[in-house]
Amino acid sequence: MNRIFIGLALCVILSTSRAQSKDSLEKSNPLVAEVFFNISGALGKATGNVNSTTFVSDPVLIGMKVKRQNSPKAIRAGLNFHLVSSDELSSQFQRVNTENFYSLSLGFEKRKDLGKNLEYYYGIDARYYHLSSHTETFFITNSSIIRSIQNGPGIAPLLGFKWKINERFELFTETSFSFEAINKYRYLTSEQGFKTVLEDKLVYSVRPVAPGSIFLTFKL
Numbered sequence: 001m002n003r004i005f006i007g008l009a010l011c012v013i014l015s016t017s018r019a020q021s022k023d024s025l026e027k028s029n030p031l032v033a034e035v036f037f038n039i040s041g042a043l044g045k046a047t048g049n050v051n052s053t054t055f056v057s058d059p060v061l062i063g064m065k066v067k068r069q070n071s072p073k074a075i076r077a078g079l080n081f082h083l084v085s086s087d088e089l090s091s092q093f094q095r096v097n098t099e100n101f102y103s104l105s106l107g108f109e110k111r112k113d114l115g116k117n118l119e120y121y122y123g124i125d126a127r128y129y130h131l132s133s134h135t136e137t138f139f140i141t142n143s144s145i146i147r148s149i150q151n152g153p154g155i156a157p158l159l160g161f162k163w164k165i166n167e168r169f170e171l172f173t174e175t176s177f178s179f180e181a182i183n184k185y186r187y188l189t190s191e192q193g194f195k196t197v198l199e200d201k202l203v204y205s206v207r208p209v210a211p212g213s214i215f216l217t218f219k220l
Contacts, residue, residue: 029068029069029070029071030068030069031066031067031068031069032066032067032068032069032219032220033064033065033066033219033220034064034065034066034067034074034170034217034218034219034220035062035063035064035217035218035220036062036063036064036065036172036215036216036217036218037061037062037215037216037218038059038060038061038062038213038214038215039214039215039216040059040212040213040214056103056129056154056178056180056182056205057209058080058101058103059080059212059213060078060079060080060103060105060213060215061078061079061080061081062078062079062080063076063077063078063079063105064076064077064078065077065109065217072110072111072112073108073109073110073111074108074109074110074111075106075107075108076105076106076107076108076109076123076125077104077105077106077107078103078104078105078125079102079103079104079105080101080102080103081100081101081102081103082099082100082101083098083099083100083101084097084098084099084100085097085098085099086098092139092140093137093138093139093140094137094138095135095136095137095138096135096136096137096138097133097134097135097136098133098134099131099132099133099134100131100132100133101130101131101132102130103127103128103129103130104127104128105125105126105127105128106125106126107123107124107125107126107156107158108123108124109121109122109123109158109160110122110123111162117163117164117165118161118162118163118164119161119162119164120159120160120161120162121159121160121161121162121174122157122158122159122160123157123158124155124156124157124158125155125156125158125176126153126154126155127153127154127155127156127178127180128151128152128153128154129150129151129152129153129154129180129182130149130150130151131148131149131150131151132147132148132149132150132151133146133147133148134146134147135147135148142190142191143191144188144189144190144191145188145189146186146187146188146189146198147186147187147189148184148185148186148199149183149184149185149186150182150183150184150185151182151183152180152181152182152183152202153180153181154178154179154180154181155178155179156176156177156178156179156209157176157177158174158175158176158177159174159175159176160172160173160174160175160211161173161174162217167219168218168219169216169217169218169219170216170217170219171214171215171216171217172214172215172217173211173213173214173215174211175208175209175210175211176208176209177206177207177208177209178205178206178207178208178209179204179205179206180203180204180205180207181202181203181204182202182203182205183201183202183203184199184200184201184202184203185197185199185200186198186199186200187199
């Protein structure tokens with residue numbers, strides 16, 4: 001009985017010691033959050049949440065990176081979105097169009113110090129894109145509706161460079177090599193309710209993405 005009690009006591013002591021050691025490690029190496037913004041538009045370059053020729057080319061607008069203070073590894077997440085509505089009126093017809101877009105990214109990066117407040121990093125992002133539009137056209141005698149949906153996943157190995165301004169602020173830019181599988185579906189609905197599929201296909205693409213955006217990081 002005494003041996004069982006001593007064994008249980010030792011287990012409790014060891015568990016407590018490990019928990020205290022883990023707490024001590026977390027206190028000496030706490031989590032750090034970094035919020036970043038795409039400031040390319042503010043510097044005179046038309047990027048950010050302005051729609052590109054290809055919607056998967058739109059860069060991240062805002063995001064966050066989380067890491068341990070003394071670790072070179074970070075988890076990263078990003079978001080971009082826009083919502084556009086337009087109304088076109090002529091003597092023959094009226095056209096009302098709405099478009100909404102969002103993209104999400106979640107990934108990982110590892111950093112290397114170059115000295116003189118410079119760093120480079122490499123990693124990979126998993127991405128998801130969604131673009132939908134709804135166009136309703138009213139003629140004198142009838143009307144029609146065209147709906148379009150483009151969505152799908154992507155993955156992108158990446159390489160970036162950072163410049164540390166001070167303890168709170170950094171600037172960075174990055175390039176990536178993106179792989180995407182985008183489903184494109186578009187159909188027409190007549191006034192009588194008949195549906196005609198205009199496009200239904202899966203498009204695979206591989207494309208390099210040049211470092212065209214500049215991001216400002218703020219450490220919380």
